[in-house]
Amino acid sequence: MGLNDQNEWWRHAVTYQVYVRSFADLDGDGIGDLPGITSRLPYLRDLGVDALWITPFYTSPQNDHGYDVADYTDVDPLFGSIGDADALLDRAHELGLKVIVDLVPNHSSDQHEWFRAALAAGPGSPERARYLFRDGRGKAGELPPNNWESVFGGPAWTRVEDPSTGSGQRGQWYLHLFDSTQPDFDWRNPEVGDLFEDVLTFWLDRGVDGFRVDVAHGLFKVESLRDQEIAEDEVPEASAASAAPPSSMVERTLRDEPMWDQPEVHDVYRRWHRILEKYDGDRMTVAEAWTQTPESMARFVRPDEMSQSFNFSWLLAPWSASAFADVITGTLDALAPVGASPTWVLSNHDVIRHVTRYGGGPVGLARAKxxxxxxxxxxxSAYLYQGEELGLEQDEVHPDFRQDPSWFRTGEEGRDGCRVPIPWSGSAAPFGFGPGTGQPWLPQPSSYAGLSVEAQQDDPTSTLSFYREALAARRAHATGIDDHVEMIDLGEDVLAFRRGPVTVVLNCGTAAVALPAGDVLLASGAVEDGKLPADTAVWLG
Known part of the structure; x- marks a missing residue:
């Protein structure tokens, strides 16, 4: 099969995101690892997912928990070895699971051999040309080259010493749209593209089934690196469409973004498409592209580019029938001209867990389900985030234990609360996360005792049982049917649509509503006397 075949596995797959540090710890050091993931693969098979996406496990100083990569073709000893990666791939494939790995092409770690060489070589060198080094503004170059802000807060530029003076004199600045330990590559330098072709080939040869591409809308910046135009009433920031807002969900508005979504980025993904075409098994790419409109997102998934792009409009939508309806129709309308399949996601490692976003407690859980x-x-296709099948909420991590670099740069809550290691068993930390005792790398709350896999697996009313039932129902009723979605008007507080023989009704209002005719195939809550309660969804056949 080719990459444009409508039957590729990824078009209808449910993929489970594994945040490697927080999924399973086999060696007992309090941090998740690759052997830990391998040991839990039967759980994912039994849950009913088709694939897993693993966050970065490459060699890294871990300043941004692996998204600062020092070596793209090796495994950090914190997580295991190349042999462990091979064993994970082999076991996943034995169980019928596909494996997607994270790729971080926008920036490297400041410990990458290229960046260390760039610092030593000095201005005008071929080594510095792999990154975005520039002279500063002002009489002595004391001001950053432009007004861009980091996604993690503060200026997007850091000044380095001039290696030619040997006296600590300050010299050029380098761009980092994220943490200062994550210098951005200059993708206009052909060496950068060649590096990542080698990286793709290395992992494809080892058998990975796909790549989740971090900051896929980044890579190229406006060549002039001009200032960002900021309206008088606009708060300067890297972008409202650059990366998931770590502390709040905001509605994105169109704005000047010279650092994101430049047209040249699409040449990169056409090149990658040609590489993946050489391999069997329908290898794929999925873009983390926080673009400003559905139309710009659709450009990433044209037939000769990427396979998928995360649909963050679904994640960003408030609890509203009309908002959900707008996302569904807007997404399908935008993707139709390029023949791409949509994706749907509610949580990931960068955002507040959706149980909490929907209000928390019993109401938040009902809405989340x-x-x-x-x-x-x-x-x-759909993407699930580890722990959501247990009904986990956003945890309040005490400031003394926070590790997210955005917390240190901004003082805002950051993303640690959605990254707490998940509970597997037992009544106290680490709740079966690893063989050790006491808290793992981020502390787990005592409430996890009632939310662990062990506590839920045999309870037919548990959130875990609901997810298993929902995934089984998807296979039985929503796989292989017509992709056309027909919206149905059942009132302003009700989202309703028909897809093939299945009718879906979601009640976002406060009162029960009458259901259309049909047999209940699946419901997220009690359905009695033909009435659908508030904060409940049903499939009818």
């Missing part, structure tokens, strides 16, 4: 069930009925 209903939104998930609705998502699973839609055409295309």
């Amino acid at each position: 209903a939104a998930t069930m609705t998502m699973l009925s839609l055409p295309g």
